[in-house]
Amino acid sequence: MNIPLWRFIPAALFIAAGVAVAAVGTFGVFRVRYALNRLHAAAMPDSLGLLLIAAGLAVLFGFSLSTAKLLLIVLLFWLASPVCSHLLAFLETSTNEDLQTQCPSVPLDKLDDPGKKWEGRDA
Amino acid sequence: MEKHRPKTEYSRRERFTRWCVGEYDPSAERLETRAPADEAARLELQRLQEYAANADRGIHHELYELGLRRRVGLFTRFYRVAAVLFALFLAGVLLLTVSYLPRFGDVSAPENNEVARRYIEKGLEETGAVNIVAGMILDYRAFDTFGESCVLFVAACCVLFLLRVDGQEDPRSQALEDMSDRFFEPRHDAILQMSARLLVPVITVFGIYVVLNGHLSPGGGFSGGAIIGSGLILYLTAFGFARTGRFMTEKLVKILTVSALSFYCAAKSYSFYTGANHLSSFITPGTPGAILSAGLIVYLNICVGIVVACTIYSFYVMFRKGGF
Numbered sequence A: 001m002n003i004p005l006w007r008f009i010p011a012a013l014f015i016a017a018g019v020a021v022a023a024v025g026t027f028g029v030f031r032v033r034y035a036l037n038r039l040h041a042a043a044m045p046d047s048l049g050l051l052l053i054a055a056g057l058a059v060l061f062g063f064s065l066s067t068a069k070l071l072l073i074v075l076l077f078w079l080a081s082p083v084c085s086h087l088l089a090f091l092e093t094s095t096n097e098d099l100q101t102q103c104p105s106v107p108l109d110k111l112d113d114p115g116k117k118w119e120g121r122d123a
Numbered sequence B: 001m002e003k004h005r006p007k008t009e010y011s012r013r014e015r016f017t018r019w020c021v022g023e024y025d026p027s028a029e030r031l032e033t034r035a036p037a038d039e040a041a042r043l044e045l046q047r048l049q050e051y052a053a054n055a056d057r058g059i060h061h062e063l064y065e066l067g068l069r070r071r072v073g074l075f076t077r078f079y080r081v082a083a084v085l086f087a088l089f090l091a092g093v094l095l096l097t098v099s100y101l102p103r104f105g106d107v108s109a110p111e112n113n114e115v116a117r118r119y120i121e122k123g124l125e126e127t128g129a130v131n132i133v134a135g136m137i138l139d140y141r142a143f144d145t146f147g148e149s150c151v152l153f154v155a156a157c158c159v160l161f162l163l164r165v166d167g168q169e170d171p172r173s174q175a176l177e178d179m180s181d182r183f184f185e186p187r188h189d190a191i192l193q194m195s196a197r198l199l200v201p202v203i204t205v206f207g208i209y210v211v212l213n214g215h216l217s218p219g220g221g222f223s224g225g226a227i228i229g230s231g232l233i234l235y236l237t238a239f240g241f242a243r244t245g246r247f248m249t250e251k252l253v254k255i256l257t258v259s260a261l262s263f264y265c266a267a268k269s270y271s272f273y274t275g276a277n278h279l280s281s282f283i284t285p286g287t288p289g290a291i292l293s294a295g296l297i298v299y300l301n302i303c304v305g306i307v308v309a310c311t312i313y314s315f316y317v318m319f320r321k322g323g324f
Helices: A005-031 A035-061 A065-095 B012-021 B037-100 B114-127 B132-140 B142-163 B171-184 B190-212 B221-239 B250-276 B297-320
Strands: none
Touching: A005 A035, A035 A065, A065 B190, B114 B132, B132 B142, B132 B297, B142 B250, B142 B297, B190 B221, B190 B297, B221 B297, B250 B297
16 A cells, blocks of 8 residues: 555654644543543543544545544544543532542632632632 | 228227238338339239240241251252262363364364365355354354353343342332432433433444444444443433333343344254255345345344343443342
């Protein structure tokens, strides 16, 4: 199979970038301690990494029916992965009792006063 | 009754004479040497009743335990002996079979040249399946695949035995369980429901495609069944048991699984019997590449897909709630 250089170089760049994103995400899952931060790290290979690798493959093999299948795979992952992240984050925030100490956050209705630091759930 | 007692009662002499006769006890109402008669009788009766009840229960319990232990002991002893005998028998049969096999790694052994070459060269012609793997696992080695499906069925039965929650529980714990299920599971999550509404039909159709196209392209009953089962699980997670309970009942799962396995067994028995005895069979490979070709493979794929989907779904249901 002969692949011209003008097609090979961008494809290789795309795939290398995708692998790098996936590697960073995998590294982050083990490096980061808290569940919600891990969720952020785990979502990267599913979204950007998958898109880059699919784009690289599409460039490498030309546009055909397989490209449409790749597009469908990317669509499926982009639809399913955020929902999974949403469910996991929802479970974490609804069951973790020490949420404010482990992950200090500001509720939406208190955002109008950015200078004042919001402390504790009952403040 | 008179307001004043007769005088004679107060005189010492009168009391003395009455004490001598036995009508009068001077310590009667002044010394509490023991409880009044009726109170003592009541306490004694209560103690006796308690004792009797306890003894009764104890004896019954002991007798029950004893009988159970004897029966269980008998069964355990029989079970051990039977298990050892069966294991010995099985080991003997297998060793006997192994002694007939060619040596491991033997170059002239049939499975190192003839079998593989025949599968590849004659597979399309004999089974009619474009996908050689489907031709192998569902035609040449269909018996092996039947065993795998039965293993799945047995695993589902074991999970049912271990995790099933009986319906005859008190309503309070039932309500508590429902509440915890609703608490930990995203039952009314709008985002999940919307995405499930989009994804479940696509996933199910894709699973059916993978099952039906098993003899033409990579895929087949196992992978397609797993896809359909995961689609069902997604539907259950998004919409709760009230929606899935309408069609995926325990009865339906039972009927589907058992009838799929029975059909597989019957169809393959017929095919093996006619094939081994060189009888004419109405199962033909057909034209390779057509959707209705490859003899029994399409139908066996459907059976395997049904079994796998039902097994995956019932595993999830059992682990989550302990019932359908």
